[in-house]
Amino acid sequence: MAERIVSVIYDKIAFIGLGLIAGSMAWATQRAGAATMISGYARSEATRDTTRRLGFCDVVADSAVEAVADADLVVLAVPIGAMGGVMADIAGALKPGATVIDVGSVKQAVFDAVLPHMPDGVHFVGTHPMAGTEHSGPEAGFAELYDNRWTLIVTPDGADADAVDRVERYWAALGAMTDRMEVAHHDRVCAVVSHIPHLIAYTMVGVADDLRRVTDSEVIKFSAAGFRDFTRIAASDPTMWRDVFLTNKSATLEILGRFTEELFALQRAIRTGDGDHLFDYFTRTRAIRRGIIEAGQDTDAPDFGRGATR
Ligand SMILES: NC(=O)c1ccc[n+]([C@@H]2O[C@H](COP(=O)([O-])OP(=O)(O)OC[C@H]3O[C@@H](n4cnc5c(N)ncnc54)[C@H](O)[C@@H]3O)[C@@H](O)[C@H]2O)c1
Numbered sequence: 001m002a003e004r005i006v007s008v009i010y011d012k013i014a015f016i017g018l019g020l021i022a023g024s025m026a027w028a029t030q031r032a033g034a035a036t037m038i039s040g041y042a043r044s045e046a047t048r049d050t051t052r053r054l055g056f057c058d059v060v061a062d063s064a065v066e067a068v069a070d071a072d073l074v075v076l077a078v079p080i081g082a083m084g085g086v087m088a089d090i091a092g093a094l095k096p097g098a099t100v101i102d103v104g105s106v107k108q109a110v111f112d113a114v115l116p117h118m119p120d121g122v123h124f125v126g127t128h129p130m131a132g133t134e135h136s137g138p139e140a141g142f143a144e145l146y147d148n149r150w151t152l153i154v155t156p157d158g159a160d161a162d163a164v165d166r167v168e169r170y171w172a173a174l175g176a177m178t179d180r181m182e183v184a185h186h187d188r189v190c191a192v193v194s195h196i197p198h199l200i201a202y203t204m205v206g207v208a209d210d211l212r213r214v215t216d217s218e219v220i221k222f223s224a225a226g227f228r229d230f231t232r233i234a235a236s237d238p239t240m241w242r243d244v245f246l247t248n249k250s251a252t253l254e255i256l257g258r259f260t261e262e263l264f265a266l267q268r269a270i271r272t273g274d275g276d277h278l279f280d281y282f283t284r285t286r287a288i289r290r291g292i293i294e295a296g297q298d299t300d301a302p303d304f305g306r307g308a309t310r
């Protein structure tokens with residue numbers, strides 16, 4: 001399977017869900033030679049057929065139970081709302097001593113959905129690659145997606161230390177940098193750096209589209225780089241993002257509340273002509289960006305703070 005065997009970390013890896021994230025992991029697993037066998041399963045027959053054609057799995061099974069049989073690592077790479085159902089289906093078929101990881105964008109909700117089904121003797125580790133694109137499905141995957149990007153490792157209480165270390169080594173083999181984070185902190189950080197920015201992009205593109213219809217102007221046609229980035233983000237998968245907001249409710253509502261307060265303050269400054277407020281605000285945010293660059297932190301791989309392993 002792999003062109004160059006660097007080091008096998010798990011003999012058999014099974015992916016449940018065969019989209020952007022699983023496809024990229026499987027390609028990167030092949031690139032690293034991190035497994036001797038990769039199996040996969042997705043709910044839709046069309047996705048399974050496409051995956052067979054693409055070749056990032058050695059075997060594409062027709063059921064999740066079949067896919068996970070004898071697997072040393074099982075990767076749950078489905079939308080957050082589907083994690084609990086998948087885990088309930090496969091629980092009885094997991095090999096004793098196996099490790100299950102998820103890749104969901106929210107962690108507490110996944111823990112709540114998955115952990116009650118976890119059999120004794122099977123390990124669970126939450127993982128979250130901070131990398132993606134606006135595309136989805138098996139054809140969207142590519143081996144380089146995780147290169148020099150962070151993957152956050154979020155462990156439930158009492159997690160097996162060796163199993164966690166092995167999962168971290170696996171993500172490193174896929175090209176990622178890893179950092180460990182506590183579950184509530186993870187959901188809050190992601191609300192700030194990922195979830196609310198997506199909501200803002202969705203809203204801004206919706207507003208521009210409404211304006212275009214109302215005024216018949218060329219809002220989108222003449223948009224430059226900033227707005228184009230918004231339209232890319234706002235093209236992200238609706239199922240995934242619906243699930244993110246339904247399951248990370250309190251953190252996203254808290255950050256959204258702070259965001260709207262600041263927005264109202266800026267709105268008032270514009271209305272009242274308070275140039276000092278606008279100038280001071282923009283000076284502060286510019287300093288943040290410059291501080292990031294001066295600290296040598298690659299903005300493509302933001303530093304989450306503590307204990308990066310590479
Ligand atoms: N896309 C991103 O930028 C990104 C980044 C980090 C993490 N994530 C997380 O990764 C997970 C997968 O996202 P993706 O972008 O790969 O999505 P995707 O839409 O590309 O792939 C999802 C896959 O899950 C399958 N699926 C859906 N329900 C299923 C079920 N009940 N049983 C079996 N298969 C099922 C679909 O057929 C598809 O193959 C999500 O939980 C998401 O939060 C996504």
Ligand SMILES: O=C(O)C(=O)C[C@]1(C(=O)O)C=C[C@@H](O)C=C1
Pocket residue numbers: 104105129130131132133134193194195233
């Ligand atoms: O790069 C992108 O397009 C992404 O949106 C990736 C992104 C992000 O917000 O950074 C999106 C969701 C994830 O859970 C992690 C990463």
